[in-house]
Amino acid sequence: MGAEIAALMGFFGITGAFALIGTVLAGWMAWRIVEKAGLPGWAGLGSILLSLTAVGAVVPLILLWVFAYMRWPRDEPAPASPGYAPPPPRGPPPPTGPAILPPPPAALADGRGWKLTGVLGNGGTVALTVYGGPATYALTGALATAPTDLSVPDPSVGQPHARLMTAGQRLGLEDLGSPGGTFIDGARLLPEHGPRDISAARIIRLGSVELSLTRA
Template sequence: MEVAALMGFFGLTGAFALVGTVLAAWMAWRIVEKAGLPGWTGLGAILLTLTGVGTIVPLILLWVFAFMRWPRDEAEPVGSAGTFGYARPGGPAPASGPAVLAGPSMALPDTRGWRLAGALGNGGTVSLSVAGTSGTYALTGAPGGAPTDLCVPDPSVGQPHARLMLSGQRLGLEDLGSPGGTFIDGARLLPEHGPRDISAVRSIRLGSVELSLTRA
């Protein structure tokens, strides 16, 4: 394979040299003829031209072929799957690169619950947790009651005041018509509005109690 490539290379080089020599001889002859030089002078000029061309043209061609990009110069991947690396023929093998990471897998569901926390009018604090993936919870000012009641012990909070609805990763809030009012990020929520998604809400207000909403 390499012998055939070398033979082809030298054959191509010889062909270029022959063509260059013929063209140089023709141009030299034209120059001698137009200049009206004597025969021996013209012959000497032709011989010098042919000698110079015959020497320079192969050198130029050798330079071109030596530094041109060959197909084998292209990088070839090496190594086992899961590494990055390239090597050139005759060169040292590269060090193993970092492992190829697989594409992102399906996002895992967020299993965190919700937390409502805030300060009461009497100086106390309240912190309520809403866990699970489904269910309905009553926000009320009356202590005790059903297991799903979330107590906010403040006179401005109705009994019950509002309803929380949990469905998957979404949390909803519905006002039950308490005189103190229910607010979502400062906007009044009325009973006729129905349940509203508050998953992206920062705070809710029940009466005069401001509760921040976070994931826990």
């Protein structure tokens, strides 16, 4: 409690000192104005009395306002250090909209064909190449007499034995009912099965001749 009373007394003491200084300054300024203007004595007395009442109370308020709003050195922003620059932001800038994924790359057409290679019963070898496109080839044990004949000269291969069909990047095989039989990776292919896709097959057997299927 004593600290609050002391603080109030100090505040009123400072206010009283400002009021006294303002009153003295107001009286002096009023006297100088009256003297310069050459007014009669009663006007000078009235101006002094007015300064001691109204002006004397306003002057301290003006001084307080000046001190409150004047710019002090500590109010000035601290100057930036020479040669200092803020570090750039790390990482990519934040997205400003929904992310748009690029379209997937277009798949290139596979222009390769297929190759059938194997060993005949007499020790000879055979190598056949089939290229893509809408075409049909005949696998036969006889000699080739047409551009679409693929000869596998072995007694176990029928004449004709099977049919190869190409459609784009796919390769099909159809058995034609030969006695030696047609097998795809060990599985028997019968005529009633119709054409079967052998694009992913590895071994084709015609009679007793095994042909490895690879991409040419």
